[in-house]
Amino acid sequence: MDMKDVMNQVREDIRKLPGSHFSDVYLRTVERGASGGDVRAALYEMLKRDEVRIKDGKFRMIAPVERRRSA
Numbered sequence: 001m002d003m004k005d006v007m008n009q010v011r012e013d014i015r016k017l018p019g020s021h022f023s024d025v026y027l028r029t030v031e032r033g034a035s036g037g038d039v040r041a042a043l044y045e046m047l048k049r050d051e052v053r054i055k056d057g058k059f060r061m062i063a064p065v066e067r068r069r070s071a
Contacts, residue, residue: 006034007042011061014052018060025059 009029014020022043029039043059046052053062 001034001038003038003042003045006038007046009034010039010042010046011051014059014061019058021057022059 006029009032010025013025013028017024025043026036026039029042030036034042043052047054051062053060
């Protein structure tokens with residue numbers, strides 16, 4: 001599976017179920033056919049780009065307005 005596809009699946013999953021723990025996101029994405037390494041790399045890349053925020057161990061997408069302020 002292509003990294004872009006994995007990142008899109010992770011984004012979709014986090015948008016659909018905000019407040020998910022890493023293991024929840026990981027397992028749901030691997031269930032759809034992505035490899036474990038790709039899921040970890042996609043989450044790492046999204047954290048580097050400030051697309052995802054982790055609070056109390058739960059993932060959520062950052063709103064575009066928040067992203068601009070932090071950059």
